[in-house]
Amino acid sequence: WSSSLGGVRLINAYGPTETVITATCYDVPRDETLPDRFRGVPIGTANANRLLYVLDRHLNPLPPGLPGELCIGGENLAMGYHKRPDEEKKVFVPDPFRPQGRLYRTGDKVRMHGNGLIEFLGRVDQQVKIRGFRIEPGEVENILAGHPHLETALVAVKTDAHGEKQLVGYFRPRAGSRPEISEIRAFMQKQLPPYMIPAAFIELDTIPLLPGGKVNRRALPVPEDLRGQLSAEYVAPRTETEEELAAIVSSVLRIEKVGVYDNFFELGGHSMLGTQVMSQIQEKFGVEVPLRVLFENPTVDGIAAAITEALTQSIDEEELAGLLGDVTDLNDDDLNALLNDE
Structure with a gap:
C-alpha cells in the first residue's frame, strides 16, 4: 500500500x-x-x-x-x-x-x-462441531491467510460423500508462486492442532462471488479425491500384518485403499476414528496398542511395527509365565538337581 x-x-x-x-x-x-x-x-x-x-x-x-x-x-x-x-x-x-x-x-x-x-x-456464531471438536473456521482461515505465498485464502465447511462435515481450505497463490499442498499443510500443522487442519486443500483460479461482492461460500467446490493431496506416494502393503492393518484403516475411513506410508490424518482421520482403528487392532491381533502410537506414527508402516513389537512382547511374557509355572511345580530335590546342573 x-x-x-x-x-x-x-x-x-x-x-x-x-x-x-x-x-x-x-x-x-x-x-x-x-x-x-x-x-x-x-x-x-x-x-x-x-x-x-x-x-x-x-x-x-x-x-x-x-x-x-x-x-x-x-x-x-x-x-x-x-x-x-x-x-x-x-x-x-x-x-x-x-x-x-x-x-x-x-x-x-x-x-x-x-x-x-x-x-x-471472525464471528462467534460461525463455530461448528466437527468430529466432536468445536472449531471456528475463521480462525483456521486466518492461519491459512498467513502463508506468505498465498494471495487469497478461504476455509469452509463441506459435507463429504459419507455425510460427514469436513474443513476444506481454498487458496489462490500469489503471482509467480506455486506452493505444494504438502507445504501448505505443514505450515498449518506448526500452528494448529490436528483436528483443526483442513481435510483437503483446493487451488482456485477465480473466487466465486455474490452480486454484492462477498464470497459465495456455497459455490466453493467439494473435494473429490484426497489421494492426490497426500505427502507420500502409494506403496502397497508388503506383509500380512500390513495387509490386515491397511484393510482396517480403509474400512474405518471408508476409502478404497491405503498405502503403507499414507498419513492417517491426511486421509481424513481423527482421534475418534483412531479409537476405532485401535479397537479393531486389538480384536484382530489380540494385542492392545495405545492411541498415542497413532499420533506418533500415523502410517500403516509405523503402526504395524508397533503391533509386531507388542506381539513379540506378548509371546515372551507367555513363555516366561510358562517357565515360572514349571519351576513352581518342582519339589525341593528336583529344584536342587536343576540348580546343580546349571
Missing part, C-alpha cells in the same frame, strides 16, 4: 450499522510491521462517545489477550429494530457496567491486546 500509493493515508475502520457505522478506527502506520501476535490489521480503538467491551457469553469482562464477543455501548446506538422485537432483545441488552445504559452485542469475535488495540477474529 505504502509503495503503491505513496503519501495516501490508510485508516482501517470498523462498525456495525446498529452503532452508527464507525465505532473504531486504526490509523495504519507506514513502514511498520505488526507484531507476530496480530493475525491481521487491528480494527483499532474506540471512537468518541463509544464504549467497547470484550465479554464472554454471560457478559463477563475478559482480560486482554483472550477472545470474546465485542459489545459496544455509549451514546451512538440505534434505538432497535423496526417491528422485530424478538431480534432486538437478543442483541440490544442492558449495560451491566452502567445504570440505564445499553449494549449492542455485535456477534463479532475479537480480542483486545495490552496496548488497547482490538483485533478482529
Whole structure:
C-alpha cells in the first residue's frame, strides 16, 4: 500500500450499522510491521462517545489477550429494530457496567491486546462441531491467510460423500508462486492442532462471488479425491500384518485403499476414528496398542511395527509365565538337581 500509493493515508475502520457505522478506527502506520501476535490489521480503538467491551457469553469482562464477543455501548446506538422485537432483545441488552445504559452485542469475535488495540477474529456464531471438536473456521482461515505465498485464502465447511462435515481450505497463490499442498499443510500443522487442519486443500483460479461482492461460500467446490493431496506416494502393503492393518484403516475411513506410508490424518482421520482403528487392532491381533502410537506414527508402516513389537512382547511374557509355572511345580530335590546342573 505504502509503495503503491505513496503519501495516501490508510485508516482501517470498523462498525456495525446498529452503532452508527464507525465505532473504531486504526490509523495504519507506514513502514511498520505488526507484531507476530496480530493475525491481521487491528480494527483499532474506540471512537468518541463509544464504549467497547470484550465479554464472554454471560457478559463477563475478559482480560486482554483472550477472545470474546465485542459489545459496544455509549451514546451512538440505534434505538432497535423496526417491528422485530424478538431480534432486538437478543442483541440490544442492558449495560451491566452502567445504570440505564445499553449494549449492542455485535456477534463479532475479537480480542483486545495490552496496548488497547482490538483485533478482529471472525464471528462467534460461525463455530461448528466437527468430529466432536468445536472449531471456528475463521480462525483456521486466518492461519491459512498467513502463508506468505498465498494471495487469497478461504476455509469452509463441506459435507463429504459419507455425510460427514469436513474443513476444506481454498487458496489462490500469489503471482509467480506455486506452493505444494504438502507445504501448505505443514505450515498449518506448526500452528494448529490436528483436528483443526483442513481435510483437503483446493487451488482456485477465480473466487466465486455474490452480486454484492462477498464470497459465495456455497459455490466453493467439494473435494473429490484426497489421494492426490497426500505427502507420500502409494506403496502397497508388503506383509500380512500390513495387509490386515491397511484393510482396517480403509474400512474405518471408508476409502478404497491405503498405502503403507499414507498419513492417517491426511486421509481424513481423527482421534475418534483412531479409537476405532485401535479397537479393531486389538480384536484382530489380540494385542492392545495405545492411541498415542497413532499420533506418533500415523502410517500403516509405523503402526504395524508397533503391533509386531507388542506381539513379540506378548509371546515372551507367555513363555516366561510358562517357565515360572514349571519351576513352581518342582519339589525341593528336583529344584536342587536343576540348580546343580546349571
